Structures are given as structure tokens and as C-alpha cells.
Amino acid sequence: xxxxxxxxxxxxxxxxxxxxxxxxxxxxxxxxxxxxxxxxxxxxxxxxxxxxxxxxxxxxxxxxxxxxxxxxxxxxxxxxxxx
Numbered sequence: 001x002x003x004x005x006x007x008x009x010x011x012x013x014x015x016x017x018x019x020x021x022x023x024x025x026x027x028x029x030x031x032x033x034x035x036x037x038x039x040x041x042x043x044x045x046x047x048x049x050x051x052x053x054x055x056x057x058x059x060x061x062x063x064x065x066x067x068x069x070x071x072x073x074x075x076x077x078x079x080x081x082x083x
Contacts, residue, residue, distance in 0.1 A: 047072050
């Protein structure tokens with residue numbers, strides 16, 4: 001096969017490109033699924049806990065924390081908006 005011609009080189013190059021594309025895409029899917037699982041794990045965290053974390057991280061102040069906590073714990077129905 002030392003004198004296979006240009007067609008052999010083209011086909012083998014396309015095949016190698018396809019193999020590497022599949023390998024890289026597989027790695028991408030593994031990373032995406034690992035990140036997706038950790039993102040879905042946060043959905044089970046209660047809103048109050050997220051609020052406490054945001055206060056601890058300094059993302060919100062005490063006043064905003066108390067306002068949002070009161071809004072979360074307020075069980076009275078909202079009045080419909082009048083036009």
C-alpha cells in the first residue's frame with residue numbers, strides 16, 4: 001500500500017478527523033452531564049437557604065434579606081392588579 005494514491009490520503013484524513021471529532025464531542029457530553037447534575041442538585045435547595053447563602057456571600061444586604069424573607073414567608077394571596 002505504499003503507492004495507494006491521493007484518494008487513500010484524503011479518505012484516511014477524513015476518517016481521522018471524524019474519529020477526533022467523536023472523541024472531543026464525547027468529552028464535551030461528559031463534562032456537560034457532570035455540570036448539569038450539579039446544577040439540578042441546587043434545585044432541591046429551599047429558597048430560604050439560597051437567601052441565607054446570598055446574605056453570607058455579601059450579594060445582598062440585611063434589609064434586602066429581610067424583605068425577601070418576608071416575601072417568601074408571606075402566605076397571604078396577592079391582590080389582583082387593577083388597570
